[in-house]
Amino acid sequence: MRTGAAEHGGGAGGFPAPPFLKVDMRQLLLALGLMLWLALPARAQDAFTAALPGLAGGFSDIATSVEQLGVLGDPRALPVLRALQEGRLQRTADGRVLLPGGIDAATGQAADAAAAETVRLNNRVRQALRGALGRLQLVSPDAAERGAAAEAIFRARSAEDVPLLQAAIAREADAGVRAKMVLALAAAQLVAPDEEAKRAAVARLGAAGAAEARALLLEARASNPDMATAIDVSVATIDRALSIRRAAETLFQGLSLGSVLLLAALGLAVTFGVMGVINMAHGEFVMLGAYATFVVQEACRGTPWLAPWSLPLSVPAAFLVAAAAGAVLERGLIRHLYGRPLETLLMTFGVGMILQQAVRVAFGAQNREVISPAWMQGTLMLPGGVAVTQNRLWIIVFGIAVLLLVVAAIRFTRFGLEMRAVVQNRRIAATMGIRTGRVDALTFAFGSGIAGMAGVAVSQIDNVSPNLGTGYIIDSFMVVVFGGVGSLTGTLVGALTLGVVNKVLEPYAGAVLAKVFVLVAIMLFIQRRPRGLFALKGRAAES
Amino acid sequence: MSEPVLYLDGVSVVFDGFKALNGLSLIVDAGELRAIIGPNGAGKTTMMDVITGKTRPTAGVVRFRRHDLTKLDEASIANLGIGRKFQKPTMFDALTVFENLELALKAPRGPLACLRWVLTGEARRRIEAVMEEVGLAARAHDRAAILSHGQRQWLEIGMLLMQDPELLLVDEPVAGMTDQETEHTAALLVRIAGRRSVVVVEHDLEFVRALGSKVTVLCEGSMLSEGSIDHVQNDPRVVEVYLGR
């Protein structure tokens, strides 16, 4: 169900503009453009107005117009193209094109916008638009915008861009932007007729070591048979760089999968590892956490200054919701079954069924949308060109933070002390005045709450649906058993090992077989070490 | 002289750096009755565990006749002819007295053999005889779960008898027994010892005296003293660590 994004799309109010579209900047450019326009010869004015009606036509007309507007160098084109990109350009039935505010793009006069409709885009238009805007923005005073323009030209390159870029490079002061421009220049030179420049470009692209450069080189190889050897050398250079990067990325992917497993398993490491309770509803607690995230997000939606913080706010909320559910489950049901782990297992399976259906009835069976905040979107470039996705990076950080939190809670708090006391000797702990029932409830609530926090992370990468939990329960148990029941170190090492092994195997075996191999490997491993990697010795291992 | 039934030499067991047994050596001859005493944590139960295969020694030799016990699992060791009675009487609570004894009865132990097993008249007579001996004939069809502590001790001794082992390891057999029962148990063990070797671990010195056997004193995982009860009671080292307290 679409609840929130429709409001966003309407664009009337709270939707924050991406940074490069800041209004002041646009006005600045507009003013700059107008000044230049006044100084321009009449021929260009004609070409500009001549290109405009195409924007009111079909997609291919629009694309052609956009390309024309891009090469004209006419500053009036910039606001038109920008409006087009933002979906704010309108057209009327008689073929006039209107800027936002109902201004006729050709005349600059206010026009009747009543019957106008928005000009729609398709990918071909978007592609043309990117190249055109890139060319126009190469002179932008904003470095980030120039950088983006260089990247856009890199993708849209054509021979005509060569002089444009050469001029821009000469002007450029920012080293990072300059490097992008140099690369874009190489890309453009690759399709330009100058043979000498082309050879240099091949070498430069090879040194860049990027997958995009590789694509360009291979594309050029077909049309430049005489340069095949040089291109092959460059491609081989890129491939070498890429293979190292790929290994690093695989490692990151493994750690990322591992951190999700860690989060899902940490709560289980407490409830199963410390208390010996097999909670088959554990996955449902993760699900509750994800739904808590959704509810907090919805609650924050009305308050614009709060909305970006909904995800951090969800963490305590998810913890509390799942912990409360856990405490109720422990006090109400599980405590009657201590010492009967198998019955607990079956009973909690029934509880899981009930929780799932309850959420389905309350929230509907459809997926719920949890939006990633801007700081969790996109890719982060690490040194060496290793690309890591932001959301997964944050989940790794979150996983480590939760682990530290758990360790700290067990080591350094009164509750942790009482918990350890009860685990080691319930009777003696009771005689020393520890209310063991309360400690049991708190411990279980703590483990469940951690599962809830895992739900916050999972909501960023997976479906938020009533079935969410079922996908994590078996993996979590495998992590805990593999790592060693009752050992947090074991859970950490177990989760990360399984994640990395899975990701290393995946390209060779496929996603399914990789997982099957891992499961079989764990089963065999447990034959050798029935107590797991980091076996606890002594009393806890006896059960 | 015939070879010893049980031969332990330099046996050590280390748990997490703690030495439960420390170079223990012990020889038990055929038909011998041996009492073992020692303070808590002296390694008595660990020694039993090593002999019966529950715990693997870190170092040392453990032999039963010619068999190297360190290479065998519990079931194989039991089938060689070593029976064990636990400190805390352990049996199968869901089964009756009769069934517990039937399971202990020396017979083929494989699953198919058990499936085909038919209770012959002779086997029934043996079980009934043992039930008489341990005084549980009247409770033959009661589930073991409902027996009193003393009766459970007797049932476990009965199970030991049914196994017909060559070597009996008996851990604190008279805890929870009346004086009369204790005497009866002592007499029973002495009687058995003629034909079999018996190792008894016990705290109750009166009982040990009643056995009239050679006594080994363990302390901190190794042998402290060995000899008659009078000999060890007068050994100053024994007095210091054990009796003196």
Added chain:
Amino acid sequence: MTLRLVLIGAVLVLAALPALNRLPAENALHVSDFIVSIAGKWITYAVLALAIDLAWGYAGILSLGHGAFFALGGYAIGMHLMRLIGPRGVYGHPVLPDFMVFLGYKELPWYWLGFDHFPFAILMAMLVPGVLAGVVGYLAFRSRITGVYLSIITQALTYALMLAFFRNDMGFGGNNGFTDFKELLGMPLNTAAARGALFYASLLLLLGALWICSRVTRSKLGRVLVAIRDAESRARFLGYDVTQHKLFVFVLSAMIAGLAGALYVPQVGIINPGEFSPGNSIEAVIWVAVGGRGTLVGALLGAFSVNALKTWLTTVAPDLWLFALGGLFVAVTLFLPRGLIGLFSRAQR
């Protein structure tokens, strides 16, 4: 004794179902076609429950992967049924099943050979689960993996099999599995006669499984299993090789489950990897818990009552039945540790 009488009565009623179905519809004793068609399925579930009870109720082996053995048996007979379709498939290939034609197989994979013979397929329906149980059981029991650890391992086993069977490249039809069966032993399926025959075959299997299980549980082996269940290490010190005994009963149980699966598939007309899903295995264990484990009658009672309840509730309360069923599982484990059968025996005392 009373339980046995109830059991005999129940079997007689079951046996009479197809006959009662022939009565005119207005007769009070008339049983609808629908009941007859699902009763056959329930019987195979009951056999699965018996198999689980033998391992769990008597030997204390709580396998959360018995659904895997059931499904493997089903796949074995499913392969046979697929072979029997022959040139009647959509693409008219004389040997290859449709899905293989479709995925571009040129010839049958080696592991499909022999399944055109019914005795071979039935043998495989027992042997494949048996061998798998043997290997997994040997490894697990030898390493003394017990209790919840064993449950988790067996659950992972069925999960891994589910993932593997979902792959189309395995040659078992992927997610769609096998459907569109035509005949078995010369009888066209999807006729009342075939359903009757399969129903009685299932009933025979149930009786056979009951006989084997009670033969085991009433022998000394049964008492050894109980001994192992309650005090495994004590049984070892008595000289019982626990690994062997557990393995014996686990393999036997897997083979019974495999046979149940083999009769299940022709009756429901489909086998697909969903049968391996861990939830299915847990549900089957819960039938046993609901009925009362450690008594064979309890397993049967549980399988029939839970499935009847599920059939009824999924129609009368399609949105709420999970609450009812989940609540039942919770209530039974909390208040009726000995299951429904515990109610009866309590009443007897």
Added chain:
Amino acid sequence: MTATSPTMTRRVALGGLGAALAMPALRPAFGQGTPIKVGVLHSLSGTMAISETALRDTVLMMVDWVNAKGGVMGRKVEAVVVDPASNWPLFAEKARELLQVHKVDATFGCWTSVSRKSVLPVFEELNGMLFYPVQYEGEEESRNIFYTGAAPNQQAIPAVEYLMSEDGGGAKRIALLGTDYVYPRTTNRILRGFLKSKGIGEGDVMEEYTPFGHSDWQGIVARVKRFASEGKKTAIVSTINGDANVPFYRELGNQGIKAEDLPCVAFSVGEEELAGIDTRPLVGHLAAWNYFMSVPGTPNAEFKQLWQSYIKNPRRVTNDPMEATYTGFRMWTQAVEKARSTKVDDVRAAMIGQKLMAPCGYEEEMLPNHHLSKPVLIGEVQADGQFNIVWKTPNAVKAENWSPFIPENANRRR
């Protein structure tokens, strides 16, 4: 007409109680005759509940709709709802129950192919009638099933043609990503045949399958990026099943794959699936369907209005399978009226040739092969989770359930 609350409607289905309880006072009086029963066989729990509950609601909405109009042949229509719980053998059991116990005259149900395959023998044996509303792989034609979703030629092939066209970006290399089950496998096989006929070599096609509910797409998306770096314009064709799409699209967005560079066209992603995703990073990716909620025109406006007032939520989306359910239901009522009978054999005969101005804005017709003629629409994802229709066929396309791109269909038994 939709004064009936969802809970009350449910109760009708639930207990089979009379309509008197649930229907408001201004309900028209029904003529003679017992109610006509329709079965609703959609999973309300388990993995498929995500997709199927909306279809259950659609059928209940249509039952209300037709009753408000005075029923069919003056008889009231009554829905029997069951929950097959995403369990395929249970689908077969419930189908049998609907037909034998509840004696329904028509059934609306199933989503996955395997559920349809599971109930097919039951419907054939008991001569029932099933309306199947989801796009599927074809290669089937049962006299007891009416397929109101798309066959592959009504979805997949036009979409790929579009990708290869100038407007679509002129793709020369295609990555086929799918969930490992029969619909993606078949569709991709058909597409491979099609691509070959268009001169695209084996080396320029990548095919990868993942399990249901696959949630970790990092590796696969990275591999697709690498596949795209071979110097030819590349596009992704996704037959990824519903649930796995959310993590897949999140990964696409996060790895910075822009639709301009590497467009992804999906066949199983509709408005409902997008409702679980932040679509802003995905603008420009494509989907091919026979209906989008954004289709202009009166039939669609009516359909949307009907749905949103029934479900009492003005923001609930409609999607293609819902439209197919709607179309199937209306055609069924037309056919019953035409045949003046609810008997399966009569209605089946009357169904062929039924026409309806469907919400997709085209007139659809039930063909003798039990499939519909349907238009093909290609939409681009917009920031608000709706689709912007960028291409459509001029007319409704006839369904080819036996694809000419599968060579084995030549020696198919008829």
